[in-house]
Amino acid sequence: MRVLCTTFGSPSHGRAQLPLLRALVAAGHRVRVVTTSALTPLFEREELPVLTRLPDLPDSSMASAIGDALPEDPARLAPEEQQRLLLDTLSRAMSGPMARALREAVLPVARDFRPHLVLRDGMDLGVCLAAEELGVPHLPTPSGAANTVDPRALLPGLTALRAEFGLPTPDDPMSVVPHGRVDYVPPSFSFARHLPPSWSYRQTVDVDRGAVLPDWVTGLPTDRPLVWAALGTALPMLHERQEGGRGPALPFAFPDPVETLRTIVAAAAELSECTVVVATAGLPVDRADLPPHVHLTERLPQPLLLECADLFLTHGGFNSMREAMRTGTPLAVLPQFGDQHSNAARVEELGLGRHITDRTPSGVAAACRAVLADPGAAATARRARLEMLALPEVSAAVTDLEKIAGETA
Numbered sequence: 001m002r003v004l005c006t007t008f009g010s011p012s013h014g015r016a017q018l019p020l021l022r023a024l025v026a027a028g029h030r031v032r033v034v035t036t037s038a039l040t041p042l043f044e045r046e047e048l049p050v051l052t053r054l055p056d057l058p059d060s061s062m063a064s065a066i067g068d069a070l071p072e073d074p075a076r077l078a079p080e081e082q083q084r085l086l087l088d089t090l091s092r093a094m095s096g097p098m099a100r101a102l103r104e105a106v107l108p109v110a111r112d113f114r115p116h117l118v119l120r121d122g123m124d125l126g127v128c129l130a131a132e133e134l135g136v137p138h139l140p141t142p143s144g145a146a147n148t149v150d151p152r153a154l155l156p157g158l159t160a161l162r163a164e165f166g167l168p169t170p171d172d173p174m175s176v177v178p179h180g181r182v183d184y185v186p187p188s189f190s191f192a193r194h195l196p197p198s199w200s201y202r203q204t205v206d207v208d209r210g211a212v213l214p215d216w217v218t219g220l221p222t223d224r225p226l227v228w229a230a231l232g233t234a235l236p237m238l239h240e241r242q243e244g245g246r247g248p249a250l251p252f253a254f255p256d257p258v259e260t261l262r263t264i265v266a267a268a269a270e271l272s273e274c275t276v277v278v279a280t281a282g283l284p285v286d287r288a289d290l291p292p293h294v295h296l297t298e299r300l301p302q303p304l305l306l307e308c309a310d311l312f313l314t315h316g317g318f319n320s321m322r323e324a325m326r327t328g329t330p331l332a333v334l335p336q337f338g339d340q341h342s343n344a345a346r347v348e349e350l351g352l353g354r355h356i357t358d359r360t361p362s363g364v365a366a367a368c369r370a371v372l373a374d375p376g377a378a379a380t381a382r383r384a385r386l387e388m389l390a391l392p393e394v395s396a397a398v399t400d401l402e403k404i405a406g407e408t409a
Contacts, residue, residue, distance in 0.1 A: 001029040001405055004115035006106060006124045007039055008054045009143070011233050012319040013121050014042045016142040019204045020119065020182065021048060023395040032113050034106055053105045054124075083341050090338070091149050094125050095157030102126025103161075110134055117405040119182070122146025125158060128176060132167050137179045137404050139199070144318035144339030147192040151176050179404050182397065184322050186387035191321060191346050199400055202391040203326040204303075211301035220295070221275050225372050228305050228329075229264050229313035230279040231257055231336075232320060255336045258283050264313065264334070266361035268294045271368060276313075277305065303327065311353075311372055313364070316340035321347070328385035330377040332356055332368045351380040 003024055007014045014035065024031050025048070033043045033050045043050045103126035110118070110130050118136055120127045122143030131138040140146050151173035158176065162169045174196060183198035185191065192198070220226065261283050268276035269291050277295045285296065302320070306312060306327040314320045316333040321343055324331050331353030333344035344355035354377075356367045371377050 001117065001402060002113060002115045003029055003031045003117050003119060003401070003405075004106075004110055004113055004127075005031060005033045005119045005141075006054065006102070006127045007033065007035045007043075007121045008056065008102075009121065009123055009145075010317075011039060011042055012317055013123075013141070013143045014039050015207055016184070016319060016322075017119065018042075018046060018207060019394040020141065020201075020397055022046065023398050024401070026395070027398045029398070032109070032115075034109050051109055053109055055101055055105060080341075083337075086338065087148065088153070090145065091153040092157060094123055094145075094149065095154040096161070098123075099125040099129060099157065099161055103129045103165075106130050107133070110136070117401055122181075125154065125176065128158075129161060129165060129167065132162070133165065139179050139401075139404070140177065140181045142182060142184055142318060142322070144191075144343065146181070147195070147318060148339040148342045150194045152194075184388075184391075184394075185325060186384070186391060188387060189325060189350060189352075189384050191318060191343055193342065199397065200391050201394045201397050202388055203322045204394055205307070205323070205326060207303060208301055211304060213304050214297070214300060216295075217277075217300070217305070220277070224293075225274045225310040226308060227268070227271060227274045227276040227311045227313055227368060227372075228279075228302070228309040229268060229276060230302060230315070230320070231261055231264065231281055231283075232315045232317045233281065257281070257336075258285075260315075260334070260336060261285055263359065263361050263364060265290075265294065265296070267313070267364035267368065270361060270365035274311075274368075274372075311368055313368055316343040316347070318343060325352070325381070325384040326388055328378075328381045330371050330374070330381045332364070332371050334359065334364060350384075351376055352384060353377050353381075 005017060005021060007017060021031050031048055033048050034053050036054045036056050037052050040050050040052045102124050106127050107130045115136055118127055118131045118138035120138055120140050122140040123145045128138055154176060155173045159169045181195060181198045183200050184203040187197050187200060261280060265278055265285055268278055272293055275293050279299050280296055282298050303323050306323055306329045309329050311332060312324045312329045313332045316335040317340060331347050333347050334356045335341040335344040347353050348355045353371045354367045356364055
């Protein structure tokens with residue numbers, strides 16, 4: 001079986017695909033990855049055939065998608081209104097100019113490779129169109145944007161493109177997922193707001209092969225709660241692109257990751273009854289007068305540390321949500337942009353932890369204390385872990401995908 005996989009946007013999208021791609025290769029199937037220049041190294045380390053063909057999130061796509069929907073002074077919108085505008089902009093871009101650009105990039109590769117199945121980035125609707133043209137089944141892999149965007153908002157743009165390319169124009173919004181979707185969480189703990197039940201498999205803790213925790217971690221105190229705090233990869237990457245004039249053209253600024261990291265470190269300093277490990281993601285941070293219970297590291301294998309953490313202070317990316325559920329770790333979520341706000345709300349709905357709304361250091365510290373003191377959050381996190389452990393491992397997806405494709409190795 002030949003499987004084409006597309007990935008763009010955040011490295012977390014590719015990391016979600018790696019266990020599935022490894023399972024397919026181990027079963028003897030041919031896999032080809034099409035991605036961006038920024039994400040190519042993520043797959044090259046896996047010795048997977050990689051083609052750098054996809055554009056980064058194009059500024060022009062976001063700008064043209066905003067259209068006439070802008071209010072007079074968008075920068076003065078309340079944060080919730082900014083998020084709604086951002087989600088509307090993303091929906092317009094995904095189903096319009098982004099889909100057009102991605103289809104144009106991937107269609108020649110697909111025609112040459114002749115896949116039996118397409119696994120796509122959740123944000124990639126261009127390959128949906130390419131797959132429809134070639135009559136090939138396609139499924140999205142886990143990504144936060146796919147969980148948040150309503151397929152009904154995508155249908156008008158997709159209908160226009162389908163008509164332009166001479167494709168059928170179904171009026172069913174779920175035509176974007178005709179064969180379902182891949183997810184790594186139990187249905188009862190789904191973060192997908194608008195999508196049907198998925199092909200669910202167990203989130204793995206073995207994403208980075210050979211990963212181990214650094215030796216200094218073994219010396220951390222074990223007589224107090226251990227808090228792991230991380231900002232993720234997407235916001236620092238977008239901030240760097242914006243600083244270099246390559247970021248999405250939006251009418252208001254993304255949160256500053258450096259300022260957010262300062263807030264997290266200041267909150268960690270207040271949690272003197274805990275041991276707090278903070279991932280800086282390489283961002284600058286003032287280490288002067290840092291109390292001894294706070295430990296800074298650029299990064300470390302998150303799934304491994306979460307196995308012994310009592311609390312995860314997180315930005316709320318979907319990868320982080322899944323990894324926390326896999327290890328039964330309660331959450332305090334300080335969302336920054338995109339699907340993270342929806343994820344934070346979902347964490348509270350499910351009882352897995354708290355959505356942090358007081359974004360001051362004291363407010364963040366108070367939310368962390370509240371979660372640590374809440375036996376209900378710990379119990380729900382354990383329930384999520386038990387349900388996740390009851391899912392089939394990712395290698396079981398191979399048989400399901402073979403049936404969808406109608407082919408075997």
